[in-house]
Each structure stands twice: as structure tokens, then as C-alpha cells.
Amino acid sequence: MTKRMRNVAITGIGQTRHRGHREDINMVELVSEAVEEVLADSRIDLKDIDCIVHGNMELFEGVHQPDMWHVLGDGAFGKAGYRITTGGTTGATLACTADHLVASGMYENVLAIGWEKQEEGMTTTGITNMADPLWEREIQTGAITGTHGVMMMNKFGEPANQAAAEIRVLMAENARKNYKAHLRIDITREDVLESRVLAWPLRLLHMCPESNGACAMLFSSEEQAKRLPQKPVWMHDHITVHRQETFDLVNMGDLDTHGEAARVLYARNGIVNPLKQIGVFEMYDPQSWWALDWIGKFLMFENGEQIDMVLNGDFAIDGKFPLNPSGGVVSSNPIGATAIIRVAEAALQIRGNAGDHQVPREVDLALASGFGGTFWTVLLLLGKDKPDK
Amino acid sequence: MLRKVAIISARQTTYEENKSDERFQEMCYPLVKECLEETGLDFVPGRGIDFGITNSDDFFDQRTISDGPMGDLVGTGRWGGEEKVATDGAMAVMYAAAGIASGHYDIVIVLAHAKESQVDSRNIVTFHTFEPFFTRFLGMDYTQALGLQAESYMHKWGVTEKQLAEVSVRAAKNGKNNPFAQRTDKITAKDVLGSKVISAPIRELDLYPVSDGAVCMILAEEKKARALTEKPVWITGYGNCYDSYFLGDRNLWESMSLSKAAWSAYRLAGITDPMEELDLAEISVQATYQEPMWYEGLGFSEPGKGMELFESKQTDTGGKLPVNPSGGQLCGNPLLLSGIVRTTECYLQLRGEAEKRQVKGAKRALAHGTAGPAGQFHAALVLENDEGGNR
Numbered sequence: 001m002t003k004r005m006r007n008v009a010i011t012g013i014g015q016t017r018h019r020g021h022r023e024d025i026n027m028v029e030l031v032s033e034a035v036e037e038v039l040a041d042s043r044i045d046l047k048d049i050d051c052i053v054h055g056n057m058e059l060f061e062g063v064h065q066p067d068m069w070h071v072l073g074d075g076a077f078g079k080a081g082y083r084i085t086t087g088g089t090t091g092a093t094l095a096c097t098a099d100h101l102v103a104s105g106m107y108e109n110v111l112a113i114g115w116e117k118q119e120e121g122m123t124t125t126g127i128t129n130m131a132d133p134l135w136e137r138e139i140q141t142g143a144i145t146g147t148h149g150v151m152m153m154n155k156f157g158e159p160a161n162q163a164a165a166e167i168r169v170l171m172a173e174n175a176r177k178n179y180k181a182h183l184r185i186d187i188t189r190e191d192v193l194e195s196r197v198l199a200w201p202l203r204l205l206h207m208c209p210e211s212n213g214a215c216a217m218l219f220s221s222e223e224q225a226k227r228l229p230q231k232p233v234w235m236h237d238h239i240t241v242h243r244q245e246t247f248d249l250v251n252m253g254d255l256d257t258h259g260e261a262a263r264v265l266y267a268r269n270g271i272v273n274p275l276k277q278i279g280v281f282e283m284y285d286p287q288s289w290w291a292l293d294w295i296g297k298f299l300m301f302e303n304g305e306q307i308d309m310v311l312n313g314d315f316a317i318d319g320k321f322p323l324n325p326s327g328g329v330v331s332s333n334p335i336g337a338t339a340i341i342r343v344a345e346a347a348l349q350i351r352g353n354a355g356d357h358q359v360p361r362e363v364d365l366a367l368a369s370g371f372g373g374t375f376w377t378v379l380l381l382l383g384k385d386k387p388d389k
Numbered sequence: 390m391l392r393k394v395a396i397i398s399a400r401q402t403t404y405e406e407n408k409s410d411e412r413f414q415e416m417c418y419p420l421v422k423e424c425l426e427e428t429g430l431d432f433v434p435g436r437g438i439d440f441g442i443t444n445s446d447d448f449f450d451q452r453t454i455s456d457g458p459m460g461d462l463v464g465t466g467r468w469g470g471e472e473k474v475a476t477d478g479a480m481a482v483m484y485a486a487a488g489i490a491s492g493h494y495d496i497v498i499v500l501a502h503a504k505e506s507q508v509d510s511r512n513i514v515t516f517h518t519f520e521p522f523f524t525r526f527l528g529m530d531y532t533q534a535l536g537l538q539a540e541s542y543m544h545k546w547g548v549t550e551k552q553l554a555e556v557s558v559r560a561a562k563n564g565k566n567n568p569f570a571q572r573t574d575k576i577t578a579k580d581v582l583g584s585k586v587i588s589a590p591i592r593e594l595d596l597y598p599v600s601d602g603a604v605c606m607i608l609a610e611e612k613k614a615r616a617l618t619e620k621p622v623w624i625t626g627y628g629n630c631y632d633s634y635f636l637g638d639r640n641l642w643e644s645m646s647l648s649k650a651a652w653s654a655y656r657l658a659g660i661t662d663p664m665e666e667l668d669l670a671e672i673s674v675q676a677t678y679q680e681p682m683w684y685e686g687l688g689f690s691e692p693g694k695g696m697e698l699f700e701s702k703q704t705d706t707g708g709k710l711p712v713n714p715s716g717g718q719l720c721g722n723p724l725l726l727s728g729i730v731r732t733t734e735c736y737l738q739l740r741g742e743a744e745k746r747q748v749k750g751a752k753r754a755l756a757h758g759t760a761g762p763a764g765q766f767h768a769a770l771v772l773e774n775d776e777g778g779n780r
Binding site for chain 1: 390391392440446447448451452453454456457458460461465466467468469470471472473474475476480483484486487488489490491492493514515516517518519520521522627628629630631632633634635645646649650653760761762765766
């Protein structure tokens, strides 16, 4: 456990309905929808928030330093604010940022806002632009890659193919219970396996959508949390793990930032059996092949045990280890918000008011992960009870 | 802050119009190496540097996730962590301090970079800060916004172009003492008034030059800071604040956000009269009119009296409160980095390492950064050496 100077609680959660088209509103209005909801959820007055944390991916919408314009809708006028961006992990990083800012004693109530209005730009162009202009840009395909799928297929054969499709079907089932999710589709394993190939064996239905959405979360000191009416969800720990920039094409499957993050976080927090001790996991799953591989990494499986678990239905909302009851990233993906939605959904499950996609049991500890950059991981641990100081 | 935080090492590049022979990483690497050598630290979480904070911007780098290529330099090669602050450099320092004060990290490295030469920073990058419905069609960018603010300020308080030209003259004079400065040639008021108009009433020599450069810094909690350096520079006050967005919604001749940011920092540092209680200030002056205007926002003078204070020579090097002995941003540093360059200059001053530009006996300093159109956002840091409390 890292030393924490003081406890930090999640005291409010707000999200837009994540949708593919929101021509009816502009970016500021999108952000303000989430902010209005977090204010209503936490019952805090805007004047009691002393700091706003803001993040997205600038080149997706083509607005430079959008926090300046967003003052009109995010409540930052006359307040302190930080703009933090780390690619796909941005949302998870925003939660870490808010945790730091409150735990440091610098601020009492910090509002973290992740957002993206992807219909304003061309996402794959935006992502391709992250590769080194001299060495990698010509071969970049954004996030559309079949490499992990090929590896899983080579190692585990057809069962992996079936499991990757099955986990997508499960995500769709969960998303249909979550009215905020973007894709609430009714699909079968056959639909997934017959959908268009993007990069074999990655198919269209394996892949996350481009969504418009925002998520705002309020983080408060213990003293403030006592004052606010929502049941607090406590920040226990978080870790950020990166790796070297350039992709190592020979060894791409072992870019084990997820595994490293899990190992350190579990060791610091006394987690010896994540399957038993963690009540729910909101995992950043940009595509179902990655999801299938990454469950194994986070749960420290070595022989693809997750494949059978998927086919057994163990990851369902009422299963042994509920995974992404919200429907996950393959159902909603407003990139700058995507990772903070994981944290928000994990917190909702602990609070017990996630709505139709609430897991039918008490959740004491929840995990939320973010993924982005050149295989970066942010992993957060939230709890129903205060962490030991 | 629940833990004391100090800057224990800082390095900057020279600032140049075009470092075309260096990529971002090449520009930064020597700084990182020097900071590591000076402190003897390595990238070993728990026993060395725990975390990296970078400062850059996707638009300035024309690269999505502009911190991607910088990770290797701040130790993320083997499972290290990194986060990017995408606004003025002073915010990266403030955020690094938050990570340490929270107890999560003990030692954090900060790396800031920008190469304005690779993009049309003045007219294309900052143009995109303006929202696409009303103001972008007008061709607005930060220099246009500065022009409007300059007009507003000068008209309100009767300040003339001739008076403001002296701000540039002094900056160049101070910059001559700064080996990192870009604009160091002696200039006269006549040169300023004869230079070409960029955005009326602002002329080329009224405005900061487009610049490339980088800064690296290491911050640590108290115990480790003491073990690692003889001369830690403590962060004793911090503050930042947003003003409203549309220029028409603000009184452009005054700055609410600067006052709020500065007084948050002063309050934490126990300062009630900044003019008396600071030994020097390094402030981000992008255009000459901001020198008197920021004085007013920072509480150095009454509203409308900033120019008078400048002309009284009290803010000259050797005066009561030297401002920008380095020459400041008018002598060159990338727009995005100004706050962290100012912080680095204060750090050098408080360690007595500012060489020819040293303010004698400096114990407490103010570093200021700004972002957004016409100073919409401001950040302020109060820094002190071990003598800071004994003034």
C-alpha cells in the first residue's frame, strides 16, 4: 500500500448517454451534461468545488487547449484547474490526478472530467498520428490490430476464437441493461464471427465504436465526504505502468504492462486471490481479442484459463467474476472519457446503485483499468470501506 | 500541502528560434542526464525516481499523445509511470508537487518540451483554441487576442506605445546577462517602435519571439530532498485560476484570474504584501503591455499604476523587487513552457547560481505562468530557499 497522506472518496458520479451522433449539442454542452449530472448526484454546490481536472485527446476534435472554451460548461470559471492528458488512459489518469490533488491537501473537492466528441473528427487519423513520424507512422493502423488475435489463435486455437466472440456477446448483453451505453445491440456469437474482417482475426463486431460522451466524477476529502449525502466510495490505490515507446514487433504479446500493474497493485494491497477478493472489474476492452488476452493478464493466468471461464459464463453480471457490467469499451468509447467511465462504473457497483446492470451481490473491492498510448496501463482499486492508513 | 516539496535539480536548454538539428528527444536527453548526474538518482521506483511528469501539447508537437515519445526519457522503459500536463509548464511543477505531497511518490522528474519552429505556433496552433462557431471565423489567434487586450489596457489607463517600448528595452538588457536567452541584442525604444506591426498595437519587438527549448526538473519530499541536495528550493505557495472564455465577457484591462491565482499562492506562503515580502519575480510577459498589467494582477501595484511602478525602476535588477532579471519570455522561450522556465530561473536565483543575472541574497521568489487567449488562465508559485522564513 502506498503511503496516503489522507483518504479520498468518490462522492459524485455523472455521465452523458454515450451516443454515436450528438449533432444537437456542441462540446461544451456535452461536458455540461455530465457536470449537471454529477452536481445532482452529489448534491454539492458548484461553489464548493475548488478544482476542475479536464482531459481528452486534442487532435481528435481539433480544438487546442479545449479547457479554455470549456470553462463555459465545466464550472471552472474563477477556479483552479489542471489539464492532464495521456491518450486512451486519460480518463483513468484524471481519477489518479484528482486522487493526488485531494490526498495532497491542496484541494478539498476536485471535479474530474473526461470527454470526447468523436464525430467532430476522424479518429483513426488522429490515432495514427501518434506514431513516430520517421519510423512507425507509415505502418500504423491506429488501434485496429489483429496481432493479439493471431497470438491467441496460435496458442489456443478455435476455443480462443469462440471465446473472443462470446465475450463480445456478453458485453452486448450487459450494454442492453445500461441505457447510457452507445451500442445496445442484440447479437449472437455467429453474428460476431460472420462480421467483416478488419485485421484477421479481428472483426468489425470485436471492435469498439467511436462515441460522443463525457463523464464527470467528484473526489472529496474525508471531511467533505462526511458532509455530502452520497455513500462514499474510497480510493484505495492506483498505479500507472508504461513501457518503452517503440513497438517491439517480435515480442508484442508480452508487452505485459497489465500484468506488472496487477502484480504491484495486488502486492501493495494484500490481494492474493483477485477472483475472490475483487467483487467487480471494469476493464478497458478496446476490442474483444484484447479483452480475452487481458483478463488473463490482470488475473495472472498463465494457460488461458480465461477462455473456459468465458465459455462457462463466469464473467456475466451474476457470474463468478462480473466483468464490465456496463457493457465495456466495445459498447461505448468516447476516448477521453472511456477510462474514467470504467472508474465511475466500478464506483457505482460499490455504491450499489448501478441500475439495471447492478451486480447482484455486495461489492467490497472493485478494479478499474485504463489502456492507452504505446501499451500503457492505469489500474485503480476502489473500496466500500476506507483503506487502512 | 501535507508534505513539504522541494525542487532539487533543474536544467534548461538554450532557447533558440529553430533547433532544426535536434528532435524532441535529442533536445531533452542532455538535460535529463545532467539532472540524474547531479542528484545521483536513477529510475528505480522506491529507491530513485518514482514517477515522471511531462509537459507538452499535441498541437505544438503535431502528434497525438505527445508524451508518447518522451516516456523513455523519464524512465518508463521498464514499467515506469508517466502523466502529461497539457497546459503551461508551471502547472507541471504544481502537479508533480501534488503527487509528492499526496504521499504517492517521493521523487518525481518533470520534463517539459516544445518546438514552436515545427509548427506555425502563433497563427495556426493558437487559432485552434478558438471555438469553431463564432470566433474562429474571425481568424482569431493568441496574437490577435493580445492586440485587443493591449488596446483595452492602454486606452483604459492612458499608457502609450512609447512607454511600453521601454519594457522591451529593459528585457533585452536583462537578457544579455542570461546565457540561455534567445533575444539578447541591444535594442532601443526607436527599434521597438520601428519594428513591424504584428497585431496592432503590438509590434514584432513588443512580442515574445517564437522559440524552441526544454526544461528538466527533479522534485522530492523533504527528507529525500535534504539527502540529495544542499540547497533545496521549497514550493511554499501555489495557485491557479481560469477566467471566462469569450474576450467580450471579460474586462480585458484587468485580470481576475491572475489576482486569484497569485493571492492563493501568497496566502499559503504567508505573504500579505508581495512588493515587500518577495525578493524577485519571474513573470510570463508575452507582450510588453503585460508587464504593467501583470504587476497590477500580482498585487505589486494598484490598478492602473503598473506603468508607474515600472518607470520607478523599483522592478529593475538592483531595485526593490527585481522582475525578470533573466529577461523573461520577451527574450525567448516556448509559449507553452514559460511557467516552468520562470520556475527554473527562480530556482537558480534562490540557489545563488544565476551568475551574471543573480539577485543578491534572494530568499523568496514568485514564478508565474499563463495560458489561454489574453491571459485567460494564470498560475503562480512561491518558491523559497532555506532562508525563506528568515526574511
